[in-house]
Amino acid sequence: MKFKRIFLMVLDSLGVGEADDANLYNDNGANTLGHIKENCDLFIPNLKKIGFLNTLNMNEDDEVDAYYTIAKPNNAGKDTLNGHYEMMGITNNIEFKTFNNGFPTELLDGIEQVTGRRVIGNKCCNNDTIIKELGDRQLNYGSLIVYTSADSDLQVAAHEDVIPVSMLYKYCEKIRAITLREDWRVGRVIARPFVGSNGNYYFSNSGRKDYAVKPPKKTILDQLNENNYNVIALGKMNDIFDGAGINKSIKATTNMEAINKFSDIMDKSFTGICMTNLADFDSLYGHARDASGYAKAIEELDVEIPMMLNKLEIDDLFIITADHGNDPTFAGCDHTRENVPVIFYSRAFQNPKKLPVLKSIADIGATIADNFNLEKPEIGESILDQLI
Numbered sequence: 001m002k003f004k005r006i007f008l009m010v011l012d013s014l015g016v017g018e019a020d021d022a023n024l025y026n027d028n029g030a031n032t033l034g035h036i037k038e039n040c041d042l043f044i045p046n047l048k049k050i051g052f053l054n055t056l057n058m059n060e061d062d063e064v065d066a067y068y069t070i071a072k073p074n075n076a077g078k079d080t081l082n083g084h085y086e087m088m089g090i091t092n093n094i095e096f097k098t099f100n101n102g103f104p105t106e107l108l109d110g111i112e113q114v115t116g117r118r119v120i121g122n123k124c125c126n127n128d129t130i131i132k133e134l135g136d137r138q139l140n141y142g143s144l145i146v147y148t149s150a151d152s153d154l155q156v157a158a159h160e161d162v163i164p165v166s167m168l169y170k171y172c173e174k175i176r177a178i179t180l181r182e183d184w185r186v187g188r189v190i191a192r193p194f195v196g197s198n199g200n201y202y203f204s205n206s207g208r209k210d211y212a213v214k215p216p217k218k219t220i221l222d223q224l225n226e227n228n229y230n231v232i233a234l235g236k237m238n239d240i241f242d243g244a245g246i247n248k249s250i251k252a253t254t255n256m257e258a259i260n261k262f263s264d265i266m267d268k269s270f271t272g273i274c275m276t277n278l279a280d281f282d283s284l285y286g287h288a289r290d291a292s293g294y295a296k297a298i299e300e301l302d303v304e305i306p307m308m309l310n311k312l313e314i315d316d317l318f319i320i321t322a323d324h325g326n327d328p329t330f331a332g333c334d335h336t337r338e339n340v341p342v343i344f345y346s347r348a349f350q351n352p353k354k355l356p357v358l359k360s361i362a363d364i365g366a367t368i369a370d371n372f373n374l375e376k377p378e379i380g381e382s383i384l385d386q387l388i
Contacts, residue, residue, distance in 0.1 A: 002371050002384060003317040003346065007308075008275035008364075009262065010087075011301070012080065012236070013282035015325025015338025016055045019073050022337045027078075027325075030336035031056075032286070032294075035329040040295035046305035047298070051354070052320070055341035060354055066345035067387060071358035073324065074379070078335040079152045080282075081187045081212065083323030084240050088219035089365040089377025096152035096187035100124045100334060103146065103154065107184050111146065114174040121145040121157075124333060126288040128202060131157055131194050135201035138162065144171065149287050150333040152187030154179060157194055157203070165193045165207050176211040188212045188239065205253035210239035220365045221245025221273075223374045230272030232265060234258050236279045255280040255297060259304050266311035273368060277323075286326025287333045294328050309345060317371070317387070318345040321364060344387055355386060 015032040022028050034056050036042060044052065051068025054061050058070065075082040077095030085092045102122040111119055120134055120143045130147050131138075138145050138159055145157040156175065158168050172191040179186040193207040222245035224231045231245055235252035243249065250265075252258035255278045265274045278301065285294035312318055325338030342358060358364075362380030369375070370382035 001373065002315075002387075004271050004315045005313070006273045006317045006319065006368055006371065007262070007266065007312075008273060008319045008321070008368075010084070010237075010275070010277045011281055011320065011322045011341075012277050012279045013286040013324055013326035013335065014298070014322040014341065015327070015336060016070055016322075016341045017339050019337045019339050025078060025337040027330075027337040030325055030327045030330060030338050032325045032327045032336065032338060033341070035327055036291050036295050036298070039291045039329060042295050042298065044298055044302040046302045050305070050320075050343050050345055051352075052341060052343060054354065055343075058354060058357070062353055064352055066343050067349065067352045067355050068344075069342050069355035069358055070339040071321065071342050071361045071363060072339055073337065074360045074362065077152075078324045078337045079187055080240060080323055081152065083340075083361065085215055085219070086361045086379070087321070087323065087364050088215075088221055088241075089362055089369065089380055090215060090217045090219055091379050092216055094185070097185045098150060098152050098334065099148050099154075100150050100332065103148070104184075107179070108146065110178045111144070111175055114178060115144060115171045117163075117171070118143045119146045121147045124148050124150050126150075126283070126333065128194075131201040131203065132199065135159065135194065135196070136199060149283060151282070151287070151335065152185075153190055154186050154188075155190040155192050157192040159201070160193045160195050160204065160207070165191075165204075168193055169209055172209065172211055180213070208253070210236070212239050212242040214242045214244050217378070219245055220369050220374065220377055223369065224272055224372060227372065227374065229372055230270040230274075232270070232272070232274040234261050234265075234274070234276035236277040237275050240277065252276070256300065259301065259308075263304070263308055263311060266308065272372075282326050286328055286335075289328045289330070289333060291328040312345075312347055314347050316346060319343065319364060320345075321361070323361075346387070350388060355383065358383070
């Protein structure tokens with residue numbers, strides 16, 4: 001075992017340029033980080049020092065403190081689940097469906113039938129605009145606000161005073177069951193209780209609950225768990241894998257909360273992996289096409305980088321990557337098919353530099369598996385021997 005603890009941070013949607021097959025997704029020219037950098041005065045000296053900006057053009061830089069490269073996506077689709085599945089060693093060639101123009105009538109009828117509630121909304125939107133628009137109506141009529149973020153999700157919002165949170169969860173369990181049909185292959189159903197009055201409504205983040213699907217096969221996380229290693233998931237990570245292979249889950253609802261709890265885990269003694277997903281990049285700024293907000297969130301992460309690096313032990317490995325792109329300068333509000341940055345940092349590294357381009361995001365998981373002497377995953381090639 002080369003590294004006793006591996007810390008994996010996924011910057012949700014922070015792609016670094018169009019993938020080889022971007023044309024199949026109408027995403028030619030997409031570059032989340034590149035276009036944010038072009039359109040905003042991005043100041044990230046700490047991320048720059050570990051090679052993050054070098055992933056945009058893969059130029060040589062011997063002054064960096066970490067190994068850096070990019071990884072190509074191979075799984076079908078450009079959604080969160082498939083990106084993470086690939087990262088953890090499994091192939092999934094069937095895309096989860098997105099519904100940028102709203103859900104089909106047949107599905108909405110099914111929701112009304114299993115819940116006994118009328119459905120309103122049925123649109124693609126972001127942030128809290130949907131409850132500002134329909135909150136009064138939901139309160140008055142007890143309807144369910146159904147919408148999507150342009151990811152493969154179906155979100156269900158209801159005021160806590162009208163539909164108690166426990167009841168909303170039961171509704172979402174029923175909706176999860178009917179959305180497992182192949183023609184409605186939705187990655188996640190998300191319960192979104194909200195509070196407030198007189199048009200001033202806001203989501204209760206502590207009440208949010210995601211209903212995902214189990215990965216189609218065993219992942220590296222399952223192998224880690226079966227071999228008695230710690231598998232600690234912060235925030236969205238537990239929902240992404242529907243708890244499969246995870247033996248410690250910690251709730252976090254914002255980027256900063258996830259970063260702070262991630263940092264706290266660095267103070268603990270364990271053997272295995274701790275992973276988090278910084279979802280605000282995607283949910284608050286990518287889908288909303290808010291380049292300046294996205295830039296600010298990256299800068300907020302940058303401020304925390306030295307503190308996290310200073311907490312690492314000599315036999316720790318810190319990996320920073322992403323799961324897909326979501327270029328905030330693109331039309332629409334959908335994800336974009338992009339390569340992802342990959343940063344490997346350890347205090348033990350003697351001569352960090354640029355690495356060859358990784359042929360698959362799965363190479364990250366294969367490297368983790370190799371470190372803990374696990375069975376080689378079905379996809380991905382380890383680069384552990386290059387991290388010296």
